[in-house]
Amino acid sequence: MGNGKSDLLQGTLDMLVLKVVALGPVHGYGISVRIRQISREVLQVQQGSLYPALHRLEKKGWLESEWGESESGRQAKFYKLSAKGRKQLAAEETNWGRLAGAVQLILEAGK
Numbered sequence: 001m002g003n004g005k006s007d008l009l010q011g012t013l014d015m016l017v018l019k020v021v022a023l024g025p026v027h028g029y030g031i032s033v034r035i036r037q038i039s040r041e042v043l044q045v046q047q048g049s050l051y052p053a054l055h056r057l058e059k060k061g062w063l064e065s066e067w068g069e070s071e072s073g074r075q076a077k078f079y080k081l082s083a084k085g086r087k088q089l090a091a092e093e094t095n096w097g098r099l100a101g102a103v104q105l106i107l108e109a110g111k
Helices: 012-022 028-038 046-057 083-108
Strands: 063-069 075-081
Touching: 012 046, 012 063, 012 075, 012 083, 028 046, 028 075, 046 063, 046 075, 075 083
Parallel strands: none
Antiparallel strands: 063 075
């Protein structure tokens, strides 16, 4: 962590993947690029964490996928959010907001 980049906390990866996929169909590598770009280079997802997460989210029915051609002309699996995934993302965003607010209250205690 000395380089200023943060590894993702366990449990937040699924929510971030769902949010990024909600922006539009994207392949695995594109998800990691979007997370890095949107977080202004703070968050990065290793392939060893991302692909198991994608398989897990697809198995839960939160993501749907189909094969297509990537920008480089190679075959890639593109993911999109299912209706079930949209409901899950909304629930996770609400929960994250509560959690972040509670952490902020603790950090501000005694100031």
